[in-house]
Amino acid sequence: MNKEDRKIVLELKDIHKSFGKNHVLKGFNLKLYEGENLVIMGKSGSGKSVMVKSIVGLIQPDSGSITIKDHDIITMGQEELDFLRTEIGFLFQGSALYDSMTVRENLEFPLRRHKDKVKNFEGTEKSVTQALESVGLLHAIDLMPAELSGGMMRRVALARALILKPEIIMYDEPTAGLDPITSNEIIQLMRTIQKEYNTSSLIITHDVDCARVISNRIILLVDGINYAEGTYDELSTSSDPQTRAFFKN
Amino acid sequence: MSKENSILKRSKSFFAEIGEMAYFAGRFFKEVFRKPFEFKELIRQCYNVGIRSLFLVVVTGFIIGLVFTLQSRPTLEEFGAVSWMPSMISVSIIREIGPVIIALICAGRIGSGIGAELGSMKVTEQIDAMEVSGTNPFKYLVVTRILAVTLMLPLLVIIGDAVALIGSAMVENLKGGVSYTLYFNMAFSSLSFSDIIPATVKTVLFGFAIGLVGTYKGYNCAKGTVGVGEASNSAVVYSSMLLFIIDFIAVFVSDIFF
Ligand SMILES: Nc1ncnc2c1ncn2[C@@H]1O[C@H](COP(=O)(O)OP(=O)(O)OP(=O)(O)O)[C@@H](O)[C@H]1O
Ligand SMILES: [Mg+2]
Numbered sequence: 001m002n003k004e005d006r007k008i009v010l011e012l013k014d015i016h017k018s019f020g021k022n023h024v025l026k027g028f029n030l031k032l033y034e035g036e037n038l039v040i041m042g043k044s045g046s047g048k049s050v051m052v053k054s055i056v057g058l059i060q061p062d063s064g065s066i067t068i069k070d071h072d073i074i075t076m077g078q079e080e081l082d083f084l085r086t087e088i089g090f091l092f093q094g095s096a097l098y099d100s101m102t103v104r105e106n107l108e109f110p111l112r113r114h115k116d117k118v119k120n121f122e123g124t125e126k127s128v129t130q131a132l133e134s135v136g137l138l139h140a141i142d143l144m145p146a147e148l149s150g151g152m153m154r155r156v157a158l159a160r161a162l163i164l165k166p167e168i169i170m171y172d173e174p175t176a177g178l179d180p181i182t183s184n185e186i187i188q189l190m191r192t193i194q195k196e197y198n199t200s201s202l203i204i205t206h207d208v209d210c211a212r213v214i215s216n217r218i219i220l221l222v223d224g225i226n227y228a229e230g231t232y233d234e235l236s237t238s239s240d241p242q243t244r245a246f247f248k249n
Numbered sequence: 250m251s252k253e254n255s256i257l258k259r260s261k262s263f264f265a266e267i268g269e270m271a272y273f274a275g276r277f278f279k280e281v282f283r284k285p286f287e288f289k290e291l292i293r294q295c296y297n298v299g300i301r302s303l304f305l306v307v308v309t310g311f312i313i314g315l316v317f318t319l320q321s322r323p324t325l326e327e328f329g330a331v332s333w334m335p336s337m338i339s340v341s342i343i344r345e346i347g348p349v350i351i352a353l354i355c356a357g358r359i360g361s362g363i364g365a366e367l368g369s370m371k372v373t374e375q376i377d378a379m380e381v382s383g384t385n386p387f388k389y390l391v392v393t394r395i396l397a398v399t400l401m402l403p404l405l406v407i408i409g410d411a412v413a414l415i416g417s418a419m420v421e422n423l424k425g426g427v428s429y430t431l432y433f434n435m436a437f438s439s440l441s442f443s444d445i446i447p448a449t450v451k452t453v454l455f456g457f458a459i460g461l462v463g464t465y466k467g468y469n470c471a472k473g474t475v476g477v478g479e480a481s482n483s484a485v486v487y488s489s490m491l492l493f494i495i496d497f498i499a500v501f502v503s504d505i506f507f
Contacts, residue, residue: 053377056381057380058377058380058381078385082383082384082385083383085380085381085382085383086382086383088381090378090381092374092377092378093374094373094374096373096374096375096377096378097375097378098370098375098378098379099369099373099375100366109379109382109384110382110383110384112384113285113383113384114382114383160382164382
């Protein structure tokens with residue numbers, strides 16, 4: 001399908017953000033089309049997490065505009081923003097499970113206030129077991145996060161991000177710190193979910209394998225701007241050495 | 250020169266912090282009356298606050314009553330005023346010693362707990378996760394905790410006061426042969442509303458201060474595990490300091506009105 005015909009679900013225009021003298025983002029642009037898997041790659045500390053956090057309103061950019069499904073989130077009121085956030089799933093780099101709650105309570109938490117927004121909602125219990133089943137962790141439902149391994153935590157966090165059946169999912173380094181087998185499982189899980197729910201995904205990763213398998217398109221974030229853009233094959237065979245350096249294994 | 254500079258810098262950041270805390274308190278009052286209310290979480294926090302400190306409050310209350318009475322006996326005996334003991338003890342414990350000591354203990358117990366809990370939630374991005382899932386974390390975490398401490402501290406102080414009086418009555422009973430009925434009759438008859446009302450208002454303010462400082466420190470915790478330790482530590486230091494300031498003002502004000 002031609003790119004231009006597809007709907008844009010998320011657009012970032014000319015985003016700037018500094019922390020004191022540290023200029024992290026210097027005019028970053030991005031368009032996420034409906035149903036696509038867009039991968040963002042960049043060096044550690046290049047501002048990838050800052051960029052996704054500004055998309056969900058956790059960080060206020062200094063300038064620029066962010067629109068999600070034609071709503072400008074920067075000028076949006078709190079209530080409207082909370083409503084829009086239910087349509088976005090967010091997987092944190094460190095999982096960010098609530099460690100005073102069991103796995104079940106972790107998954108129930110987003111449902112407390114936003115049950116009515118879930119399509120075909122069949123009750124809290126059913127939603128929770130379904131989400132856990134889809135990540136293969138139904139047996140861990142009554143465990144505390146402290147009793148889980150890193151990979152299990154990531155999967156529970158993924159289930160939690162999915163529970164409201166969001167249209168857009170953002171993954172901040174979904175495979176970081178996991179062994180190749182577990183990270184492969186997570187990648188396959190992401191693909192299944194993408195197919196099943198037809199979500200648009202923004203994936204931040206260092207992991208070349210992950211990028212190769214999952215991406216429809218890749219943007220390289222270098223020095224605070226979108227340095228290069230293209231498919232995996234285009235970028236990994238690019239004539240620019242700095243671009244190619246990202247794909248050396 | 251550099252010393253002067255650092256003192257200047259420190260006092261500047263101290264006042265900036267007071268300003269930020271006032272802003273934080275303002276946000277609390279703005280959010281506390283706005284729907285949706287987190288009743289379930291409030292009840293859970295009240296239970297936590299109460300249960301976590303009940304044992305400590307009972308033990309300290311008992312020892313305060315015991316020690317205070319034992320230490321005062323020789324002096325009162327010298328003046329032949331031992332019969333004043335129940336009145337003296339009840340007034341001083343209920344007006345001042347009970348609220349202040351129990352609030353200090355709770356600042357150590359509850360304040361540091363809240364600071365550490367919210368601090369580690371902040372550092373591990375749990376607060377961000379809450380916000381992203383469409384729940385207002387200020388309401389869910391901060392408002393409920395401040396309310397819980399504000400509601401529970403007066404209760405804990407009443408319990409502590411009661412246990413202190415029991416401890417004192419035991420000493421009087423063993424050492425002076427005063428019957429429990431006589432002791433409590435005397436203790437209560439010397440109390441008036443002007444003793445109880447300012448003391449209760451004070452404990453409500455104490456509770457609010459402990460909750461506010463604990464949540465403020467935790468919610469604005471710096472990155473890293475060092476930040477969590479610091480949040481928990483400074484929650485205790487700042488709230489203890491604030492308790493004495495509030496106490497000073499409360500005594501001053503109640504002196505004018507009562
Ligand atoms: N809250 C903050 N306050 C100050 N500086 C920050 C803050 N958050 C991020 N930074 C700075 O912004 C820069 C980018 O950080 P960010 O976390 O976005 O990196 P990243 O690209 O996600 O790296 P990684 O791949 O290691 O996760 C870093 O230099 C960091 O020090
Ligand atoms: Mg990051």
